[in-house]
Amino acid sequence: MQIVEGQATSGEAAPDAAQRGQRSAFAVQAIRDMIVSGELPAGERVPERVITERLGISRTPLREALKVLEVEGLVQISPNRGAMVVKLSLGDVEAVIEMLIGLELSAAELACVRASDEEIARAEELHHEMASAYRRGALIEYFNINQQIHEQIFVCAHNAALLRVYRAESARIRRFRFVSNREATRWPRAVQEHEQILDALKQREGAILREVLRAHHWNGWKATAKVLSEEWGEELG
Secondary structure: OOOOOOOOOOOOHHHHHHHHHHHHHHHHHHHHHHHHHOOOOOOOEOOHHHHHHHHOOOHHHHHHHHHHHHHOOOEEEEOOOEEEEOOOOHHHHHHHHHHHHHHHHHHHHHHHHHOOHHHHHHHHHHHHHHHHHHHOOOHHHHHHHHHHHHHHHHHHHOOHHHHHHHHHHHHHOHHHHHHHHHOOOHHHHHHHHHHHHHHHHHOOOHHHHHHHHHHHHHHHHHHHHHHHHHHHOOOOO
């Protein structure tokens, strides 16, 4: 039977493709978490054989996953060396942080004007899920939900261009934003700040939301810069 490209012509073809896609998506999330948590350090080669054995997948979904992570800016693939975890300088990270803060402050007031009640309810639902992860000490789960909350502000703003740029740039420094939660006092403070963020969004107070977000991000960056400076022996210029 001839198979036309892009079409499933048998009962088994579509499930196989779906399963392959699921394995690739699973690998993307798993490797992303390894990079974000620091288990795969910046500047190090991604050990393909070790990861395929650990995740129980073949090399095909692994390599598909690495291509996605390359687009996100987390790895760099070269023909001779395989995939390497991208390493940025402290100044590089700060530059992206500054841009992300500007983007989210722009989205904040739009969100308070344009968000539907359902979209704000989704932000509140995510907040409760994040708080639950915090109480259980599930740091990586907490962090991933935390990032969803910030994306939800852009969803509420109904500006696809802002959301697209935010997602792309945020992915590049995701692992660096994660490290701020390793500061003993930062994690509980971040949860408190998120309560203020949610309250301002629910009240549709755009100016207040902007200022709460500004303080939240700079507090997080100060904690991140402190950890990275100590680990890398590098100071901001």
